Amino acid sequence: MIKGFKDFIMRGNVVELAIAVVIGTAFAAVVDTFVSSIVTPILNVFGSPDTGGWGIDLRAGDTVDGVNPTLIDLGAIVNALIVFLITAAVVYFAFVVPMNKFTEMQKKRKGIQEGVPEPTDTELLTEIRDLLKAQRQA
Template sequence: MFKEFKEFIARGNVVDLAVGIIIGAAFTAIVNSLVADLINPIIGLITGGTDFSAHYLVLKGEVPAGASLKTARDAGASVFAYGAFLSAVINFLIIAWAVFLLVKAVNRVQSATVKKKEEEAAAPAGPTQEELLAQIRDELRAQRA
């Protein structure tokens, strides 16, 4: 069983998957910062200078007026955190857009590579070295005769 596990881990797909997960986690941190530090302040500016991700409605419980979302949650109130949800949706759309662009770029590179290989395969193959030597031999024989 250990040997099978070792062979499974040694496959290239598992290593590629692990690298993808690590890069995905790092990419998620970048996108979270992009949304929290750049996009949300712009949206907040448009909507009146408030932190968009902190918008919520109290469904049940007592929360002091103007309390932050974290304070409301810490107080045990049931909150409808629509701002945090919209931030998550924005994160998803940015990640989806970046993945789309990445896949599109990879497909473009792959299609260019395939096209190049097809052009190389379609190019007429010249005579081999042996064929050229045979032609030279035949011409020399014809000249002597």
């Protein structure tokens, strides 16, 4: 039972997924701050003062505690998309690409060729049998 769990955890996919989740979560806070501090003010320049930014006001003058509950905030949607794209790009280029290169180097070091399937046990045994037959006949 413990060996099965260890095998599951040590698979490349699970390790890559864990790295992506941890780093993605940590980096998302940095990207979110960047987007809300730099991108949001730029987007708000194009909005009207009545809407409080880049969005659509469904019912003007309907504010509760300084927040407009009838605002469709397009700026927030654009911010979320930018945060997602930047986070995904950083995780991909900083972790997935190097991990793939490392895996490729390990396969080359071990002599495993891409696209060439490893022979099955039956094929190996057949080859050994044929070699032994050829040695006896010689």
